[in-house]
Amino acid sequence: MLQLLVGQTLNGVIVGTLYGIIALGVTLTFGITGIVNFALGEFMMIGAYVTWYLFDIVGLPYPVAILPAVAIAAGCGFVADQLLFRFTRNNLINGLLVSIGLISIVEAGALLLWTTTPKDMGYVLSGAVRLGGVSVPKMKLVVFALLAAVMFLTYVALSRTWIGRAAYAFSQNPEAAMLMGVKTEILQSGVVVYSTALAGFGGALYASLYSLEPAMGGLYILKGIEAAILGGIGSLIGSLAGGIILGVTEAVGSIYLPSAFRDAYGLIFVVAILLYQPSGLFGGER
């Protein structure tokens, strides 16, 4: 039983980082543009499908396939920002409506291009690492390492570079940041594009683990938002922690309780935490 618990805690941590990367995008976008971008899951889907296409159909090596996938997701993010999100800055309701509309458009496009029949990408790295009685697939470890590295680098960039400090300054006091020379339009667009690139990267890694469907984005954005709320909107560490807590709760909950209600276990945890700390676990920390 201990092996089972340890194994599933590890698995929950890894799955949770995938939730965490979406949560990071949610929290960054909300902090800088004042909207919750529900369409981030769609950019994850775009990243996943482009990776599948380039790896399985075109035959590019996986690391090479990831780069254009992230670039295309970011490019789509830029187009969406210039055509739509630019007009909804700091308007939560409008931003929400636009992002929900965008989900329908992107999903319909994916249906036309790839149909709803799932795509199962060829294996990038098969096999598992076995330690004692615990077994973890090698690819999951690689995905975890890459996601954790990207999140760490994002944290470093935000806390150690001029742009990062400008972003923090803007999220705290936009007027003061503008007066100090921060180019707000470019900053806001940059954050939207970076968030979609993060989602695209998450999608590219997702494709190496699971089969793909056009509706996959809807599931992951919900998990991402749950994780962001759990960790505390605005907190980068909170995004990762929220994702991991959600992943572990689902994995460990499925061991002791019926797995048919696995999604509910994470939600119960979110409700319990919010009752105790309404701003989330790391709410208020930046």
Place this chain on the structure above:
Amino acid sequence: MRRFIWLVILALTASPAAAQNVVKIGQIEAQTGANAIYGYMSSQGLALAVDQVNKAGGFQVGGKTYTIELIASDTRGDPKEASIQLKRLLETDGVKFVFGPFLSNVFVTIEPYAKQFNGKFLLMGGATRIHDFLGTPDHDFLLRSWNWDAGPKGFGNLMVDRLVKETGAKKIAMLFQNDQGGKVLVDIYTPLFKQKGIDAQLELFEPGTKDFSAVLAKLAAANPDFLFPSYSDAHLYDIVRQATEGNYFRKFFLVRGSLGPGLKNKGEIDDYFVYVPKYFEEAEKTDPKVAKFVADYKTFYKRDFPYDQAPLCSSSCYDHLFMLIEAMKKAGSVDDVTKIRKELLSMTYDGLWKIRFDERGEEIFNFDIVRMKRAGQISVTSVDAQ
């Protein structure tokens, strides 16, 4: 201009006469979607059969030559979509013969509406839940176009029997989707395993699940001999991969789904026991009808033959159109559904499969059981269910 108007009038007056010699066949199957494996091949095979019939000049009934108009809709596995499509077929298009559905969740949704048209049309679908309604009042419109799992001649019964005899399995883990399709399998197989002395444990999962590691680990902790996973390839690819990679299961027992997930992970699998209505890879070499079908498919669709999905052409597909035409010829009518149904129930059709219906309207056909062992070593057992 006057000439043009005359041509239009001529065309308009000629159309109804031509329409009289057309038999409309409707189809409601999931051609795309997570469960498309159950409708994709039926839609492909039926379109091919319609093309062949029409290219051959149609067929003769009562001295008249008829061609076929196929109205095939993609339900995407969505019951609401299927309901709208069936309503359009029956009320707008005036279709009297509907092929599909294969999905039980779709069937249970359309059934209350469809039974209002009892005696006015025939519905030939593979959905497992159709079994419960066969032979009941107001359901003469139903024909189930797939073998039944349970009962003395049921393929599931036979497979469980073989599982016990060949592997000595005593414990099995069932992992099904928490929906109509999953629940119907629980209803059928829980008593079957009990009868054969197999201890069965069950876990259900939500349809959107992608990571099965936790539930697989939980099931594996009880040390079952085999995993009996889901019913759709959409989940099977993820389940089989995660089960083998995580070292949770290396032995699988399947009564739905294809050999594909097993073949993709063959290096990691010890035993993959699967019901395959026809193992086309082998049948193509020995049966000229199968070889012709494969060649015709490639010519018609100009692409490779889908060997993994082709076995599901056993339901409401290629053979069934030719069988229906034979029944129409014998009944001497293309629209008397009562007579045509009677002829269908009394005949045996020898096509890709040898098909007949029992007295309740449930199909019985010969099938294969494929067993894949370590490194993809495959053995096929053909079963004559007649």
